[in-house]
Amino acid sequence: MKNYIMVIIIGVLFTSLTGTALAENVETNMETYDAEAFRQALEQEGFTVQEGELGYFDLIGMLEKGILPSAYGNNPTTKYVAYFVPAATGQGVDERISKLTSTLGMSGNTTPFWNLGPDEAVVFVGRTPPECRYFSYDHYIMHRTIGNERRWLFSNIADTVNDLVIKTEGTPNGSSGNPFNQTTVIIITADRGIDQRIRAAAQSAGYSDDIINTQVLPSTILKMGLENDSDTFAAFVRPALFNDTQAGDDYINNTPATVFRITPNNTTELDPYDYPELRVRGTGQTEFELMDDLEELRIAILNKYNESSATELPTSQAVPVGSDAIQRGINGVGPNNDACYLWTANQTISSPTPPFVNTSLYYPFLREPAITLGNDSNEFIIVYGVNHVATGKATYSNFAIYGADVWNGVRAITDADFNGSAEEYLPDNPNAKYLYVYKLARNCSEDDQYCYEVPSGVGVHGIEPDQPLFVAWRAYMENTTKTGPAYSEIVYDRAIKFDPKS
Structure with a gap:
C-alpha cells in the first residue's frame, strides 16, 4: 500500500513538473x-x-x-x-x-x-x-x-x-x-x-x-x-x-x-486619416502659489554660499512642440507631447538644420557667454526649483548636465534623487517638501547628500573643465490629463553658477 501511495505521489510530481515545463514551452511556442x-x-x-x-x-x-x-x-x-x-x-x-x-x-x-x-x-x-x-x-x-x-x-x-x-x-x-x-x-x-x-x-x-x-x-x-x-x-x-x-x-x-x-500587393483606393484629436494639456491648477516659497529658498541658497560669486542663469523653454517645428521647417530635436522641456538659455531653438547636424555649429547662445565648471572646490552649480512630481504636475521629472557643443547628457538627476532636499534650507517651511535643491560640482563632500560629481577626462561620458555646458529639465506626463503638463501651469526650474570671488 505504501509503495502504491509512493507511486501516486511520484506520478503527481512528475505530471506537475513536466506539465509546467510543457506549459512554458507551449507559451513560448505560442508567442x-x-x-x-x-x-x-x-x-x-x-x-x-x-x-x-x-x-x-x-x-x-x-x-x-x-x-x-x-x-x-x-x-x-x-x-x-x-x-x-x-x-x-x-x-x-x-x-x-x-x-x-x-x-x-x-x-x-x-x-x-x-x-x-x-x-x-x-x-x-x-x-x-x-x-x-x-x-x-x-x-x-x-x-x-x-x-x-x-x-x-x-x-x-x-x-x-x-x-x-x-x-x-x-x-x-x-x-x-x-x-x-x-x-x-x-x-x-x-x-x-x-x-x-x-x-x-x-x-x-x-x-x-x-x-x-x-x-x-x-x-x-x-x-x-x-x-x-x-x-x-x-x-x-x-x-x-x-x-x-x-x-x-x-x-x-x-x-x-x-x-x-x-x-x-495591389493598388488600393486611398482613405487617408485626418489629423488625430490630441489630448489637452492643462488642468487650470498651477504651481504659482509656491512662488513665495521658491523666493525664500533662493535667498537661503544665496546666503549659504555668500562667500562665492553668484550668477543666476536664465531659464527658457528648450524645444518647440512638434507641430510648430514641422510648420516652420526647423529642427525640433525630438520633443514629445508628454513632456515639458526647459534649459539654462534665454531662447528656444528655432534653427533649420541639415540631417545629422553638428550641434557645435549651431545654437551659439548656449556657449556665449560660456558656462563652465572648473576644478576649484568653490566653483559649482546649484539647481533648484519646484518638484513637479510632488505637486502632481508630472509622473517623473529630471534634470541633466550637457556639454553645450555635442549635447552629451552625462547624468540625469531625477525627482527620486532630489526629493526632500529643500528641507535643509527651509526647515520651518511646510512647503519645502514641494521644492528641491541639488549641487553639481567636481568634488562633493561626504556630508553633501544632494550632490553629483561631474566627471571629466572620460570623453563623451563627462564634461571637461573648460567645456561650455548647460542644464536641461524634463517634466513628464500629468496623470490627470494623460499628457504633458502645460508650460503655463508650471514654475520654471532654475540654476545658479557659483565661482570663487576674485
Missing part, C-alpha cells in the same frame, strides 16, 4: 506562432510582409564612435528602443545609415529612418516594457525636403501611446489596469482602409481588437511616398525608471517584440 500566424494572415489578406528589428538607439555610443557628430540632447534617464524597418521593396539603405545600423548591431537592410507609402504601414507586435515610472511609443518625422534643401526636423507628429492610454491585454481598449509586460499591437499608417485590413488580419491570428492601437501619419501635414523628396519617419519606445533595473536592461537589449513593414 512565436502568434507572430507567424499574424504574418500569414497579413499575406492572405494580400500584403507583402517584411520583418524588421527593435534595438537600443545609443546616441552616446554613436557619438563616441564618431558615427554621429552629436548626442542631440540624449535623456540619460532613458534608453530609447528604435524601430529598425526594412527598406521598401526594390530600395536599398543609404550607406551612412547602413554604417549606423551595423554599429548598433542591426541588420544592414533595416533602417531607423524610413519612408512609407500612403498605403503602407509599420506595425509593432509584442510586449510592452516591464513595470516602470513611464513608457510611451512615439512616431516622428525625421527628414523633409524644402525647396532644394534636405532638412532634419526630428519632430513628433502627434500624441504618444503611453502607459496611461495604451490598449493591451492588461488594459483592454485603454481601460485602467496593468499596462506593463503585456501584449499589444501598434499600427503606424496614413490610411484608414489599410488600418482596418491589418486589424482584421490580427484578429484572425488571435489578437483581440481591444489590444490594437493606431498611430496616424496625417497626410495633411506629411509627404508620404517612396521618392527621394518624401518625408522620412522614425518610431521609438521610450521607457523610464524601471522598478527592476535588470528586467529593464533585458527588455532594452532583447525586446520581446517584432516590427513588420506591410505593403499591399
